[in-house]
Amino acid sequence: MAIEQQPAPSEYARRLERWRIQRQTLEQTELGWSLTRVALFVGAIALSWQAFSVRSVHGGWLLVPLVLFLLAMTAHDRVIRRRRQAQRAETYYRKGIARLEGHWAEQGDDGARFRDDSHPYASDLDLFGGGSLFQRLNQARSEIGKRRLVDWLRDSETVATIQRRQEAVRELAAAHDIRESLAIVGEDVEGPVDLVGLERWLADRSPPRRGLAWAAAILALSNVLTLAYWWSPLIDGVQPLEKFWEMSPAFLLSAFASLLVAVVHLRRTRQILGGVGQPAMLLELFTALLTRIEEQTFTAPRLRELQSRLAVAKGTGSASRAIRHLRLLVEVEESRSNMILSGLGGLTLLGTQLALGMERWRCRHGGDVLGWLDTLAEFEATASLATYRFERPDDTFPELREDGPHYEAQELGHPLIDPSVCVRNDLMLGSEHRLYLVSGSNMSGKSTWLRSAGINAVLALCGAPVCARRMTISPLRVGASMRTIDSLQAGLSHFYAEIKRLRFLVDLTAGDQPVLFLLDEILHGTNSHDRRIGADALVRGLVEKGAIGLVTTHDLALAQIATALAPRARNVHFADRLEDDRVVFDYRLRDGVVDHSNALALMRAIGLEV
Numbered sequence: 001m002a003i004e005q006q007p008a009p010s011e012y013a014r015r016l017e018r019w020r021i022q023r024q025t026l027e028q029t030e031l032g033w034s035l036t037r038v039a040l041f042v043g044a045i046a047l048s049w050q051a052f053s054v055r056s057v058h059g060g061w062l063l064v065p066l067v068l069f070l071l072a073m074t075a076h077d078r079v080i081r082r083r084r085q086a087q088r089a090e091t092y093y094r095k096g097i098a099r100l101e102g103h104w105a106e107q108g109d110d111g112a113r114f115r116d117d118s119h120p121y122a123s124d125l126d127l128f129g130g131g132s133l134f135q136r137l138n139q140a141r142s143e144i145g146k147r148r149l150v151d152w153l154r155d156s157e158t159v160a161t162i163q164r165r166q167e168a169v170r171e172l173a174a175a176h177d178i179r180e181s182l183a184i185v186g187e188d189v190e191g192p193v194d195l196v197g198l199e200r201w202l203a204d205r206s207p208p209r210r211g212l213a214w215a216a217a218i219l220a221l222s223n224v225l226t227l228a229y230w231w232s233p234l235i236d237g238v239q240p241l242e243k244f245w246e247m248s249p250a251f252l253l254s255a256f257a258s259l260l261v262a263v264v265h266l267r268r269t270r271q272i273l274g275g276v277g278q279p280a281m282l283l284e285l286f287t288a289l290l291t292r293i294e295e296q297t298f299t300a301p302r303l304r305e306l307q308s309r310l311a312v313a314k315g316t317g318s319a320s321r322a323i324r325h326l327r328l329l330v331e332v333e334e335s336r337s338n339m340i341l342s343g344l345g346g347l348t349l350l351g352t353q354l355a356l357g358m359e360r361w362r363c364r365h366g367g368d369v370l371g372w373l374d375t376l377a378e379f380e381a382t383a384s385l386a387t388y389r390f391e392r393p394d395d396t397f398p399e400l401r402e403d404g405p406h407y408e409a410q411e412l413g414h415p416l417i418d419p420s421v422c423v424r425n426d427l428m429l430g431s432e433h434r435l436y437l438v439s440g441s442n443m444s445g446k447s448t449w450l451r452s453a454g455i456n457a458v459l460a461l462c463g464a465p466v467c468a469r470r471m472t473i474s475p476l477r478v479g480a481s482m483r484t485i486d487s488l489q490a491g492l493s494h495f496y497a498e499i500k501r502l503r504f505l506v507d508l509t510a511g512d513q514p515v516l517f518l519l520d521e522i523l524h525g526t527n528s529h530d531r532r533i534g535a536d537a538l539v540r541g542l543v544e545k546g547a548i549g550l551v552t553t554h555d556l557a558l559a560q561i562a563t564a565l566a567p568r569a570r571n572v573h574f575a576d577r578l579e580d581d582r583v584v585f586d587y588r589l590r591d592g593v594v595d596h597s598n599a600l601a602l603m604r605a606i607g608l609e610v
Contacts, residue, residue: 023086124480145380165463172386186288404474405514440574517549
């Protein structure tokens with residue numbers, strides 16, 4: 001069903017109510033099972049008293065409450081898992097409604113740990129941290145999914161890759177049930193993922209010796225059969241010692257051979273069993289998510305390609321099934337501490353058998369595991385963009401073109417500003433205009449306009465919809481100098497930190513992709529004379545190197561740069577007006593150079609006598 005037929009507010013409200021009712025029902029069911037377990041426990045105690053004190057009933061009847069208690073416990077655990085899932089769904093839709101109401105900056109992971117001041121634009125465009133683009137987009141539950149979204153926001157892709165990602169985002173935006181499943185199934189998968197440790201564990205593998213595997217299997221069978229042969233008369237109530245002495249040589253020989261095999265492989269067994277717990281637990285966290293992906297039917301080529309990565313060769317079926325097999329081996333190994341299993345484990349070489357099984361698993365699937373996690377990360381990142389698309393149906397997917405540099409947008413706005421108050425303007429950078437020199441008074445919207453251009457370019461080049469009525473863009477390398485920070489520890493003045501940043505942006509032009517540069521109040525840390533000369537040389541050099549971009553200034557003398565570079569450069573400005581001693585802004589972009597300043601008016605507006 002098309003997303004236009006399902007407005008996000010009503011869809012979220014409907015699903016929230018459904019999950020709320022389901023959660024309340026499950027809470028009542030959970031309480032019922034709790035009382036049932038208590039009743040069965042009390043009944044078992046009463047029956048035990050009747051069987052062993054009063055001796056009015058046979059002790060075998062104790063199996064009845066025991067079996068019923070185990071069944072009740074299983075059903076109770078299932079209800080608890082479903083109730084937790086319903087709670088996660090409620091939280092998911094409450095957060096969705098909060099985002100639609102403009103309260104997204106008050107919730108969720110803000111990605112502050114991904115900040116990198118050395119990145120060409122991440123800090124300048126508010127990609128990470130409180131109120132950031134990442135905080136608005138992210139719906140990934142796992143750390144690997146979040147990091148994939150971070151990678152997409154930090155780097156641009158080829159036109160073909162972006163177009164395939166757009167198709168995937170469109171499909172998932174309309175597939176609400178799939179996105180809901182990815183958001184709520186399984187247990188919580190928050191927290192860091194030790195991919196380095198997992199990769200090290202996967203690499204430390206060697207094919208188990210076939211002879212050792214056969215010997216362990218044969219000896220385990222031999223031990224069980226000889227023990228069963230001796231035990232069989234005990235079942236009939238006969239205890240002929242001669243039966244034991246008859247089979248003891250064979251049993252002792254088999255047991256000695258088993259001990260020899262276990263000792264020979266003991267070091268490797270301990271190494272394998274000791275190192276499997278954490279990787280298996282890590283992989284188990286993702287099983288429910290992988291299962292949901294495996295079960296779906298997709299049409300977008302990229303989604304089908306990703307899904308195909310989860311199909312495991314050699315007859316094991318799927319990634320999720322393979323992980324469950326490993327987890328089963330680990331659970332059996334963890335149960336060996338039980339006294340009964342410990343005795344049986346010695347006879348069956350259980351530790352050796354489990355180690356060999358885990359080693360076979362690692363040899364069979366070790367090369368696939370990181371690919372499974374990579375697939376999951378891409379699905380979660382795609383689902384994040386798809387959710388954003390569903391919640392902003394008026395945004396558009398940009399058209400991509402190979403030839404560039406090109407960046408043309410109609411009614412371009414900032415995606416993090418409430419749509420009800422966001423003012424939009426047009427932008428045309430490419431063959432005709434390579435530079436917009438944006439003048440204007442303080443607080444008139446110059447910096448926000450630069451960030452609007454930059455953040456929409458980031459969205460476009462990662463496959464997401466943009467805040468515009470229409471956009472056409474070519475692959476660009478974004479570079480910004482908007483939040484230059486001086487450093488007391490490093491001994492850097494603001495001006496020196498800024499020119500280092502500018503040199504970094506100039507170096508970007510040596511790459512394969514054209515650069516989109518965004519320079520806010522260029523060289524404002526030095527005197528007017530040096531500023532005019534330096535800014536003119538820098539901007540002219542960037543344009544000559546094939547870059548396109550925007551430069552803001554409130555120094556009207558710098559407007560001569562655009563005049564000198566005409567027709568490749570264009571002077572535009574934001575204006576303001578004074579109404580009832582108040583400075584009023586309309587944030588509309590106009591041609592030409594601003595003809596006045598509002599600095600004195602703003603100072604007077606806050607009570608300074610100037």
